[in-house]
Amino acid sequence: MPNSMEYQPVECAIVVNAAGAFSGKLAEMLGIGLGPKDSLAGIPVPVEPRKRYVYVVHCPDGPGLDTPFLIDYSGVYFRREGLGGNYISGASPEEVEEPDASNLEVDHQFFENKVWPKLADRVPAFEKLKVTSAWAGFYDYNTFDQNGIIGMHPLINNMYFATGFSGHGLQHSPAVGRAVAELILDGEFKTLDLRGFSFRRILTQEPMLEQNIV
Numbered sequence: 001m002p003n004s005m006e007y008q009p010v011e012c013a014i015v016v017n018a019a020g021a022f023s024g025k026l027a028e029m030l031g032i033g034l035g036p037k038d039s040l041a042g043i044p045v046p047v048e049p050r051k052r053y054v055y056v057v058h059c060p061d062g063p064g065l066d067t068p069f070l071i072d073y074s075g076v077y078f079r080r081e082g083l084g085g086n087y088i089s090g091a092s093p094e095e096v097e098e099p100d101a102s103n104l105e106v107d108h109q110f111f112e113n114k115v116w117p118k119l120a121d122r123v124p125a126f127e128k129l130k131v132t133s134a135w136a137g138f139y140d141y142n143t144f145d146q147n148g149i150i151g152m153h154p155l156i157n158n159m160y161f162a163t164g165f166s167g168h169g170l171q172h173s174p175a176v177g178r179a180v181a182e183l184i185l186d187g188e189f190k191t192l193d194l195r196g197f198s199f200r201r202i203l204t205q206e207p208m209l210e211q212n213i214v
């Protein structure tokens, strides 16, 4: 993100705030959330970066072709990556142990302590896995209800949102792109009714919680 000295005004008819993890910050640049606390203008876009790790592991004796993308009830997940005994895996940390999101360094201890034991519990062959690489990225985390925020802002009616997907946005992207295009071009949702995802639920404090996500 640029610092405030580098901000430049941009004139436009319509803006779609699809800045992912940074869309809360981008909205703040327009004053959204900075008004009096008891007013509409004082309600921020509740989306912030949350660091998540993905670990690539190698395990020649691990499960094969018929292995689905598996999310264990503990929240640990793995997915086969090709046919050479490689897998990707990870888990989200507990709220109280959220890592510092000012960098993208990988915490390997998190794998040792929180991911590996659960993987090996689920698939005993994973006792012998080896981590070959890892990376970190930012979840576009909606602190209100971990769900997308889609549609027009109630005060700034030429700013649309398509954000806050909280780590499951790839799955939503075709539908969201289509719905937001309809909203802009036709003034309403046509083929997909995504009104439930509007900013309104934040104003009325009616969360639409996701249960089965990592």
Ligand SMILES: Cc1cc2nc3c(=O)[nH]c(=O)nc-3n(C[C@H](O)[C@H](O)[C@H](O)COP(=O)(O)OP(=O)(O)OC[C@H]3O[C@@H](n4cnc5c(N)ncnc54)[C@H](O)[C@@H]3O)c2cc1C
Pocket (backbone or CB within 6 Å): 001, 018, 019, 020, 021, 022, 023, 026, 052, 053, 054, 136, 137, 138, 139, 140, 162, 163, 164, 165, 166, 167, 168, 169, 170, 171, 172
């Ligand atoms: C480790 C990890 C694993 C994930 N796994 C899955 C998965 O298995 N399934 C799934 O569905 N989703 C997954 N996701 C989530 C998914 O990647 C996101 O929900 C999705 O990318 C959101 O898409 P987006 O277009 O809203 O935002 P992004 O893809 O984050 O794009 C936002 C864009 O806005 C740009 N931007 C930011 N600030 C500004 C600014 N001020 N000015 C101009 N541009 C700006 C950024 O550079 C970026 O290009 C995962 C995410 C992570 C981090």
